[in-house]
Amino acid sequence: xxxxxxxxxxxxxxxxxxxxxxxxxxxxxxxxxxxxxxxxxxxxxxxxxxxxxxxxxxxxxxxxxxxxxxxxxxxxxxxxxxxxxxxxxxxxxxxxxxxxxxxxxxxxxxxxxxxxxxxxxxxxxxxxxxxxxxxxxxxxxxxxxxxxxxxxxxxxxxxxxxxxxxxxxxxxxxxxxxxxxxxxxxxxxxxxxxxxxxxxxxxxxxxxxxxx
Numbered sequence: 721x722x723x724x725x726x727x728x729x730x731x732x733x734x735x736x737x738x739x740x741x742x743x744x745x746x747x748x749x750x751x752x753x754x755x756x757x758x759x760x761x762x763x764x765x766x767x768x769x770x771x772x773x774x775x776x777x778x779x780x781x782x783x784x785x786x787x788x789x790x791x792x793x794x795x796x797x798x799x800x801x802x803x804x805x806x807x808x809x810x811x812x813x814x815x816x817x818x819x820x821x822x823x824x825x826x827x828x829x830x831x832x833x834x835x836x837x838x839x840x841x842x843x844x845x846x847x848x849x850x851x852x853x854x855x856x857x858x859x860x861x862x863x864x865x866x867x868x869x870x871x872x873x874x875x876x877x878x879x880x881x882x883x884x885x886x887x888x889x890x891x892x893x894x895x896x897x898x899x900x901x902x903x904x905x906x907x908x909x910x911x912x913x914x915x916x917x918x919x920x921x922x923x924x925x926x927x928x929x930x931x932x
Contacts, residue, residue: 726877727865728922731858736912737846741779742818742836744810749830751803758788758804765829766806772824773810780811812836819906838911850917855879858921870929882918 746769750761766783773781784807790799812818818836826833840846859873866872 724874724924725871725928726922726924727862727873728920729858729861729865730882730918730920731854731856731861732916732918733850733853733857734914734916735846735850735853736914737840737844739838739910739913740813740841740844741839742812742815742908742910743839744812744822744825744833744835744837746808746810746825747805747832747834748808748828749803749805749832751801753801755788755790755802758802762786762788762804762806765831766808768828769808769825769831772821772828773808775824776812776817776821777814778810778821779813780809782809783807784809815908815910819908822908823906836908838913840913840915844915846913846915847917850915851881851919854917854919855921858919859923862921862923862925866923866925866928869925871925871927874924874926876921876923878920878922880920880922882920 748762748765748769750758750765752758752761770781786804786806788802788804791801791803792798793800810821812821822833822836825831858879859876863873
């Protein structure tokens with residue numbers, strides 16, 4: 721019995737979808753000749769960051785690395801000062817007040833604010849929908865190829881996922897804090913996220929009826 725003919729096709733889909741989250745990075749710093757003073761100032765400034773963030777609806781706030789190191793006199797081991805820093809990540813889903821949050825954080829003394837990084841939530845329904853579209857696209861192409869040789873798709877043999885890749889946005893805001901003006905404001909526009917999916921589909925087709 722002759723082997724049933726098959727067709728192997730790739731289905732590729734790319735869509736632009738709204739982001740689910742915006743991530744902000746906040747770095748606070750302190751410097752003094754006394755180590756304990758640096759620690760005290762970092763503690764105080766970290767509390768200021770928390771107070772600002774607590775005024776907003778955020779999904780997640782995480783304290784990252786803290787660093788304190790001595791500055792040495794050139795060519796020796798004598799400590800001339802201590803420098804400290806602490807990093808905090810804030811994840812926001814309410815974009816309506818995101819601009820206010822950015823500006824309030826940026827006004828804090830010796831605070832550097834970076835972001836937002838726009839992104840999809842892990843396991844976003846948008847990714848699943850794009851994968852389904854890629855499968856439908858592959859099956860549509862397979863049906864076209866089958867029709868071109870006088871056949872039709874008989875059954876599905878295999879689906880292989882190649883890639884589903886969300887393209888994360890780049891940060892659109894970065895500023896060092898310290899300014900106390902209450903007039904500043906900023907509007908942010910969420911950056912659409914590109915989601916791509918590619919699948920390989922193998923189908924069996926009925927016996928072709930070639931012209932002639």
